[in-house]
Amino acid sequence: MLILGSGSPRRSELLAQLGLTPDAVRPPEIDETPLPGELPRRYCERITAAKLAAVEADSEDIVLCADTTVAVGRRILGKAADPEEAAAFLRLLSGRRHKVITCIAVRRGSAAWHRTSVSSVRLKRLSEREIAGYLATGDWKGKAGAYAIQGPAAAFVAWIEGSHSGIVGLPLHETATLLQQAGLEIWK
Numbered sequence: 173m174l175i176l177g178s179g180s181p182r183r184s185e186l187l188a189q190l191g192l193t194p195d196a197v198r199p200p201e202i203d204e205t206p207l208p209g210e211l212p213r214r215y216c217e218r219i220t221a222a223k224l225a226a227v228e229a230d231s232e233d234i235v236l237c238a239d240t241t242v243a244v245g246r247r248i249l250g251k252a253a254d255p256e257e258a259a260a261f262l263r264l265l266s267g268r269r270h271k272v273i274t275c276i277a278v279r280r281g282s283a284a285w286h287r288t289s290v291s292s293v294r295l296k297r298l299s300e301r302e303i304a305g306y307l308a309t310g311d312w313k314g315k316a317g318a319y320a321i322q323g324p325a326a327a328f329v330a331w332i333e334g335s336h337s338g339i340v341g342l343p344l345h346e347t348a349t350l351l352q353q354a355g356l357e358i359w360k
């Protein structure tokens with residue numbers, strides 16, 4: 173049985189792109205607060221491991237979890253709590269490069285694997301009008317860094333390097349590799 177340990181609809185859609193439908197979806201409940209001074213990649217990997225540990229499964233089940241973190245230098249941007257915080261995130265991201273880190277982890281019985289995908293993204297310089305217009309769409313909600321590359325914010329994305337699916341929330345190259353390592357057949 174394949175268990176998606178994620179409540180993110182994006183992750184379900186990305187998994188479907190590989191022709192996979194999870195037998196169960198079990199969103200993990202964990203504390204996502206960064207530790208004092210924790211660096212973004214370490215944070216993302218720790219949170220992913222915590223999500224994986226929080227999902228109940230039988231020993232033959234394959235569990236897949238992920239976490240996406242936006243990093244501006246050493247600073248971690250999670251999901252904005254309200255439009256004001258979302259605006260502050262977008263002003264910070266405006267006109268500069270940042271990283272989008274997605275860690276994925278797979279477990280089967282006592283075996284576990286993980287991979288981390290790091291992409292770079294540059295947003296155009298955003299005017300206050302563009303920020304207000306984007307916030308009004310509501311698309312920022314529930315997204316790390318307060319934007320989603322797969323939505324209207326794509327108009328702001330000047331350049332990327334890395335994995336598009338990783339930026340959206342589930343790097344498919346790494347996901348396919350780990351699921352196959354765990355014994356799941358993708359190409360039947």
Ligand SMILES: Cc1cn([C@H]2C[C@H](O)[C@@H](COP(=O)(O)OP(=O)(O)OP(=O)(O)O)O2)c(=O)[nH]c1=O
Nearest residue numbers: 178179180199239240315316320321339340341
């Ligand atoms: C940067 C970026 C993030 N995101 C989303 C993906 C994730 O859903 C979200 C980051 O939050 P996460 O904490 O990674 O995931 P989640 O809380 O949505 O789901 P779960 O913990 O149950 O797996 O940001 C996009 O959809 N597009 C983007 O371009």
